[in-house]
Amino acid sequence: MTGVVSYNFAYLDEQSKRTIRRAILKAIAIPGYQVPFPSREMPMPYGWGTGGVQVTASILGPHDILKVIDQGADDTTNAVSIRQFFARTAGVRTTTHTSEASIIQTRHRIPEAPLAEGQIIVYQVPIPEPLRFLEPRESETRQMHALEDYGLMHVKLYEDIARHGHIATAYAYPVMVEARYLMDPSPTPKFDNPKMHMSPALQLFGAGREQRIYALPPYTRVVSLDFDDHPFARTRFEQPCALCGARDTYLDEVVTDDSGGRMFVCSDTDYCQGRRTAAPGREAHDERR
Amino acid sequence: MVATDTALVRVTGVTKTFVMHLRAGATLPVLREVSFEVHGGECVVLDGPSGIGKSCILKMIFGNYRIDAGSILVRQGQQWTDVARASPRDVLRLRQCMIGYVSQFLRTIPRVGALEVVAQSARDNGLEAATARARAADLLARLAIPERLWQLPPATFSGGEQQRINIARGFVAMHPVLLLDEPTASLDQKNRAAVIEFIRRRKRAGTALVGIFHDEDVKRQVADRSIDVSRFRA
Amino acid sequence: MSAGEEALLTAAGLTKLYGARIGCMDVSLDLYAGEVLAVVGESGSGKSTLLSLLATQLRPSHGRIRYRMRDGVVRDLFALGEAERRFLLRTDWGFVHQDARLGLRMGVSAGGNVGERLMAVGWRNYGRIRAEALDWLARVEIETGRIDDLPTTFSGGMRQRLQIAKNMVTAPRLVFMDEPTGGLDVSVQARLLDLMRGLVADHGLAVVIVTHDLAVARLLSHRLIVMRHGRVIETGLTDQVLDDPREPYTQLLVSADLRG
Numbered sequence: 001m002t003g004v005v006s007y008n009f010a011y012l013d014e015q016s017k018r019t020i021r022r023a024i025l026k027a028i029a030i031p032g033y034q035v036p037f038p039s040r041e042m043p044m045p046y047g048w049g050t051g052g053v054q055v056t057a058s059i060l061g062p063h064d065i066l067k068v069i070d071q072g073a074d075d076t077t078n079a080v081s082i083r084q085f086f087a088r089t090a091g092v093r094t095t096t097h098t099s100e101a102s103i104i105q106t107r108h109r110i111p112e113a114p115l116a117e118g119q120i121i122v123y124q125v126p127i128p129e130p131l132r133f134l135e136p137r138e139s140e141t142r143q144m145h146a147l148e149d150y151g152l153m154h155v156k157l158y159e160d161i162a163r164h165g166h167i168a169t170a171y172a173y174p175v176m177v178e179a180r181y182l183m184d185p186s187p188t189p190k191f192d193n194p195k196m197h198m199s200p201a202l203q204l205f206g207a208g209r210e211q212r213i214y215a216l217p218p219y220t221r222v223v224s225l226d227f228d229d230h231p232f233a234r235t236r237f238e239q240p241c242a243l244c245g246a247r248d249t250y251l252d253e254v255v256t257d258d259s260g261g262r263m264f265v266c267s268d269t270d271y272c273q274g275r276r277t278a279a280p281g282r283e284a285h286d287e288r289r
Numbered sequence: 290m291v292a293t294d295t296a297l298v299r300v301t302g303v304t305k306t307f308v309m310h311l312r313a314g315a316t317l318p319v320l321r322e323v324s325f326e327v328h329g330g331e332c333v334v335l336d337g338p339s340g341i342g343k344s345c346i347l348k349m350i351f352g353n354y355r356i357d358a359g360s361i362l363v364r365q366g367q368q369w370t371d372v373a374r375a376s377p378r379d380v381l382r383l384r385q386c387m388i389g390y391v392s393q394f395l396r397t398i399p400r401v402g403a404l405e406v407v408a409q410s411a412r413d414n415g416l417e418a419a420t421a422r423a424r425a426a427d428l429l430a431r432l433a434i435p436e437r438l439w440q441l442p443p444a445t446f447s448g449g450e451q452q453r454i455n456i457a458r459g460f461v462a463m464h465p466v467l468l469l470d471e472p473t474a475s476l477d478q479k480n481r482a483a484v485i486e487f488i489r490r491r492k493r494a495g496t497a498l499v500g501i502f503h504d505e506d507v508k509r510q511v512a513d514r515s516i517d518v519s520r521f522r523a
Numbered sequence: 524m525s526a527g528e529e530a531l532l533t534a535a536g537l538t539k540l541y542g543a544r545i546g547c548m549d550v551s552l553d554l555y556a557g558e559v560l561a562v563v564g565e566s567g568s569g570k571s572t573l574l575s576l577l578a579t580q581l582r583p584s585h586g587r588i589r590y591r592m593r594d595g596v597v598r599d600l601f602a603l604g605e606a607e608r609r610f611l612l613r614t615d616w617g618f619v620h621q622d623a624r625l626g627l628r629m630g631v632s633a634g635g636n637v638g639e640r641l642m643a644v645g646w647r648n649y650g651r652i653r654a655e656a657l658d659w660l661a662r663v664e665i666e667t668g669r670i671d672d673l674p675t676t677f678s679g680g681m682r683q684r685l686q687i688a689k690n691m692v693t694a695p696r697l698v699f700m701d702e703p704t705g706g707l708d709v710s711v712q713a714r715l716l717d718l719m720r721g722l723v724a725d726h727g728l729a730v731v732i733v734t735h736d737l738a739v740a741r742l743l744s745h746r747l748i749v750m751r752h753g754r755v756i757e758t759g760l761t762d763q764v765l766d767d768p769r770e771p772y773t774q775l776l777v778s779a780d781l782r783g
Contacts, residue, residue: 134628147606151643155628155635158642161649162632162671227649310771311778352760354767377746377760378555398720398742399713 010057010090016040020058020213024204027215032177033145034128034212042208049082049107050208052124056105059120059204060086065093067101072109072250072267079107096270108171110192112249112271115201117218123186125207128214130174130184150182153225161230170235176223177216190224191235191250197222241266244275296364297466297497298327298350303359303373305345306523318523319345323359325516329465332488332498332511337518343501344393346518347468349373350499351390352380363387363466385413389467391459393474395451397444404429404439407457414462421461428457431483449475460487467491469500473507485510529591531556531697531729537576537586539569545753546572550586552748552758556696559723559730561744561761563737563776569753570733571701577731578618578699579608593696613640617690617698621705623682626689627674633660633685634670640693659688663718680711684718691722700732704739716742737780741765749773 008014023037042050060066066086070079074096082105083094095101098111105122115121131141134152144150153174160168167173173190177183185196186205196203196216203216216222226232240247242263249271251264266272303323309315319342327333335343348354350361352372361372365387372380372388384390398406404425411421429439432453438446443454452475459467469488473481481504488511491498502508508515530553539546547569554560562570575581577588579600588600593615603611612618620626627636637656638646646652657667663684665677674682683703690698703719704712720743722728734740740747740761747764749756749772757770768774 134631143605147609149609149643151639151641154642154647155631155639158638158649158652159632159635162634162653227652228647229650308769310774314771348766353762355759355763355769377763378558380760381558381745396741398717399710400717 007089009062010060010086011043012040012054012057016054017058020054023213024055024058024215027204027213028202028217030181031216031220032181032183032214034214036211037213039208039211043085044081046209047126049078049105049124051206051210051213052105052107052122052208053082053085053206054208055122055204055206055213056086056103057090059122060090060092060103062090062092064102065095065100067095067098067104067270068106069104069109069111069268069270070107072111072252073269075269097274098268098270106188108187108189109250109267110188110195112246112266112268113274114195115199117200119201121201121203123188123203123205125184125186125205125212126209128184128205128207128210128212130172130182145181148180150176153182154227157225157227157230161227167226167230167232173232174225176225178221179223182225183214183222185222189235189250190232193222193224193232194234196220237264239264241272244272246272246275294364295328295330296326297329298364298499299360299362299369300325300346300350301360301362303346303349303361304357304523305342305349305354306357320518320521321523323518323521327466327497327499329495329497330492331513332492332500334508334512334515335499335501335518336515341518341522343518344470347390347470347499347501350466351388351468352383353390365465386415387464387466389459389462389464391456391467391469391472393470395443395455397442397451399442399444401442402440403434403443403446403454406443406454407461410458411461414464416462424461425457428461429453431487432457432480433483449477449480452476453480456484456487460491463494464496466497467499469498469502471501471503473502473504481507528555529597530554531591532577533589534577535587535589537573537588538584539572539576539581539753540584545569546581547576547750547753550748550750550755554697554729554731556729557723557727558746559732559744560746560748561740562731562733562748562750563735563740564750565735565776567752568750570735570750572753573750574699574701574731574733578612578616579603613643614693615695615697617687617695619683619686619690619698619700619703621702623674623679623686626686627682629674632671632673633665633677636674636685637688637692640689644693655692656688659692660685662691663688664714678711679707680715683707683715687715687718687722691726694726695728697729697731700730702734703732704734704736712739719743737765737777749776 020037023035027035040054042053044050068079068083070076086092087094098113103120107124129141131144131152134156135141157167171189172184172187173193175183175185175193185193198219200218202218205214224232237251241249241251243265246266249266249268252267253262253264255262301324305320307317309317323346335346337343345354349356356373362369363372407425408421411424412418434453443451456472473484485507532554535551537550538548550573562573564570576583589597590600591597634653634656637659638652641652641655657670660667660670665681665684674685704715723730732743744761747761748758751772757764757773764773765777768777
């Protein structure tokens with residue numbers, strides 16, 4: 001008889017899920033605070049989203065609709081393999097449309113389409129501690145969070161301005177959550193930071209290797225750090241998307257040929273696609289630019 | 290006019306013995322039952338052979354040496370303070386406002402120029418910075434220290450020059466009590482005359498001076514009274 | 524210094540025991556604004572332990588420290604909450620370490636180091652933070668053009684001066700110094716000590732300085748505590764203790780000092 005290995009729903013055993021859910025509840029109760037959790041061995045190496053996968057696995061139900069993106073796209077390797085992983089171990093419906101999904105797992109981007117109440121977005125986080133590179137000691141950073149001792153984060157921003165003339169941090173830009181906890185928003189571009197503020201959706205963050213979970217309940221205040229005389233400024237793109245003409249999305253640079261040709265297109269493939277199907281005449285620019 | 294107590298310093302029954310632990314606790318009694326007074330406006334000279342304890346008495350009045358018995362009272366207004374029993378902070382306070390000291394050796398502080406050394410002393414005494422500097426400059430000029438040396442730290446000065454910085458530092462403030470330990474030792478005739486003039490001016494101002502002078506001529510010109518310290522030999 | 528002025532810090536019966544070993548035993552002292560207190564002794568004398576206790580880096584086995592806060596209220600330092608204690612350490616106090624690497628962030632520029640305390644207490648204007656850092660660098664005689672350089676590129680003396688600037692920027696009333704001139708060339712030491720004397724005089728700073736070097740004590744301190752085997756052997760005005768040492772150990776220490 002062929003040995004068919006059957007997985008528990010969403011791969012993790014129920015006890016593990018319970019433990020992780022407890023951590024998630026704690027995280028929701030203290031927005032921005034990093035809750036330790038016992039990370040399980042997953043069938044993918046560290047650095048490939050094991051934290052996000054464990055969070056998703058713990059909250060997934062048979063009626064959920066899952067979307068997985070990596071750098072905004074549904075069709076990159078990482079996104080495809082995680083989506084297939086859950087399709088296989090949980091049998092849930094998957095989708096590429098943001099508005100259809102009940103759970104969105106993401107690496108490095110927040111979808112352009114505004115999220116709604118009832119949706120959950122799960123971020124993959126490599127290093128959860130925003131102060132880590134300035135203060136390597138875990139014992140110290142814990143104290144700093146406990147005592148709201150965050151001067152050091154501004155030192156980093158100061159160094160940026162001193163060295164580059166402006167705050168050079170382009171992604172993983174530190175934020176203050178409910179004016180209490182300093183948080184790393186995961187390596188999403190700072191362009192996306194404002195989307196986290198007062199979002200109707202539940203935002204969960206999982207770091208598998210570092211074994212931390214943190215969360216932003218719906219309608220949480222999230223403010224990017226800055227100086228009075230160097231205020232936080234979103235990245236502005238000079239041109240619209242070459243495919244759909246959008247002027248307010250995060251654009252990826254795509255090299256089109258080997259003679260320096262390039263074009264800028266929406267990083268969020270679903271959003272771009274949606275705009276194009278809704279109004280075909282929107283293609284404002286020749287693809288051969 | 291009722292005769293009031295014009296004594297500013299009253300030394301009573303002071304005894305000093307050095308215990309030299311490094312020589313198996315050998316004791317060296319120096320002075321016994323030292324008693325004398327100094328009044329404002331007079332210069333009392335301490336006499337006696339070398340090693341008898343003259344410098345020791347000055348250092349005890351200044352609070353630099355501690356005593357084994359007796360008292361050293363210093364008057365500020367109507368208030369008498371025993372230097373020997375005062376707390377370290379009170380001794381510092383007395384040195385700032387009451388008791389000045391011209392020692393034999395100048396302890397130099399690196400990087401501080403001669404003018405600043407003297408001006409500092411005046412500022413400690415309560416003088417405002419600009420006035421302190423002006424007074425310091427005046428004294429240095431009177432003691433023939435050339436201006437080009439004023440910004441230099443005295444560590445590299447000759448013995449005589451260092452002595453004159455010392456003198457300037459002692460005289461720049463207006464301490465009611467002034468202790469002088471061989472102030473004219475390495476000075477030439479002209480500078481000795483300047484110091485004698487300083488002493489006379491202070492006497493006229495009501496300062497109580499206690500001094501040790503090895504130069505007979507100077508002694509004769511400034512001394513109002515003489516105390517033979519060998520009387521108090523232990 | 525006015526009569527009847529309250530002590531800034533009062534330690535009573537400070538004792539630190541490591542099992543049977545004595546770190547320091549029954550040390551009491553007062554410290555007032557504007558004065559420098561030197562704690563001298565040889566290795567193992569307990570002077571560094573005493574400094575750590577005074578700066579609340581260690582908890583004593585017995586004894587108490589009372590400190591007059593900026594608002595005038597006298598508090599028991601070991602009864603302070605951790606947040607309060609850290610705040611004190613960062614604003615009202617300074618600590619200059621013997622090894623500058625303990626007191627500086629070597630990966631952060633000089634300006635960032637000096638500005639850190641300001642940012643920690645809520646300064647949010649880059650321009651003002653930088654201006655303040657430039658001001659202090661000038662005051663400790665570090666060439667202002669080096670504001671964006673890392674302390675790894677600084678000499679030992681410069682690092683110590685940077686430490687001082689970093690501490691002074693929040694106008695502390697009390698500074699602890701642990702052998703700040705250790706390992707520095709003589710001329711560099713002189714410069715550092717001169718700077719400290721100026722700061723004490725100009726800012727009415729109270730300083731507790733631990734040193735094994737009597738010349739440093741003589742130059743900088745008003746009062747002196749001699750320690751040996753964890754105990755206070757002798758105390759008094761610096762010139763009193765060094766010119767008229769009474770205790771056997773003090774006499775030994777003074778006579779052994781090569782510079783006299």
